[in-house]
Each structure stands twice: as C-alpha cells, then as structure tokens.
Amino acid sequence: RKEVEQDPGPFNVPEGATVAFNCTYSNSASQSFFWYRQDCRKEPKLLMSVYSSGNEDGRFTAQLNRASQYISLLIRDSKLSDSATYLCVVNGMGNAGNNRKLIWGLGTSLAVNP
C-alpha cells in the first residue's frame, strides 16, 4: 500500500459544481496533513492545513478522519481558476528526520469547464 494515495482523476466539472477529493494515508501515527495546489509548470502552494476538527476557508473545506485514515477536500461553487492539481500531503513519522519530511500523494487533476 502506498503511503499516501489519491484518485488521480482527472475530474472534469462545470463551473459552479461541488467537487470532493479523498486521500488515504497508511501511517496511523501521522500528525500533520495538508492540501497543496499545483498549477501546470509552477511550484506547489499550500492550500490548507487539515486539522482534526475540520476546517473551512471560503469555498474550501478540509476534513480529517483519523479512524479511517483519510483526508478530504471539498470545493464548492467551482471557478475556472480552481483548475489545477491538488496534492494530498502527510508528514512522515518515525525518527526526527522523518518527522521533518512530507509524504506526497500523486495529486488529483481538476479541470473546471465553462
């Protein structure tokens, strides 16, 4: 089993749609979770950290389910500018060196169409 798994998509949705991405992780001891967004040929940018209680930022909602070891990202009222790859990221666990590392999913591609 991969350490972090995501559905690669692509997800093609119309403007205004609601879309949800899920991500599973294998290490139950992981403590930090993030969603990054990456536009084509650009660097990844932090979209949201994911907290145990769930968190919302405008049209974006992130949830963490520790029992099932999955993370979700919900995008409401999709905009054309939301088209990007969304990367699920989990911190590595183990010795101190691994704690400083991020384990990356392969990303889910989203295309929002007019």
Add this chain to the structure above:
Amino acid sequence: DAMVIQNPRYQVTQFGKPVTLSCSQTLNHNVMYWYQQKSSQAPKLLFHYYDKDFNNEADTPDNFQSRRPNTSFCFLDIRSPGLGDAAMYLCATSWASLAAGGSYNEQFFGPGTRLTVL
C-alpha cells in the same frame, strides 16, 4: 515579503557538464529541502538540511550533492547530469522543532528551476 528564491529559473546544460542550482530564503526557516519533480509526478525529496545537519534520502543518486553554507542559502550540485535528470528542481523551507513530540509545519516552495539536459 518573505520568500524562497531560486536561481536560475531555467538552466540548460550538456550531458555530463556539472551544474549548480541555488536557493535562498528570507523566512529564517531552519529546514531546507531539495525536490525533483518530473512531469505528472509528485515532488520527490532528494535531501534536506535541518540547520547544518544533512539528511540524504536512501534512493538519491550520488550524482546529487548539496551544500548549505548558512541559514539562508542552499545549493544543489549535479555532478554529471544525465538525460534522466531533466526535471523541475524545487527548493522548499519549513520551521521544525526537535522538542519532545516534535512540531512540524508546512513547507514553502520556491518557483523552481527547470533543468534541460542536452
């Protein structure tokens, strides 16, 4: 604005000709990372520095080396680039603590250097 800067943004080198990529940061973060990212793949961690402590990934080829002369700067040296080393190279920084339980914060990325090997 605090940021992570990479130079050059585009680098073309010849097969086997050494190349150095640079990264600087104004965030005063204690951890700096180098990633390699190829098309349609997730970033692949090559190594990272926690302060001056170098941490290499087990599968990083010896062809890749790094230097961190001070907190602000970190370099990636590719001693003999091969065609397979053509990729985007991303530098990232974060703040991490070795306190009990550790604390881990998100990573901030520079814009990347796109390396072409001819």
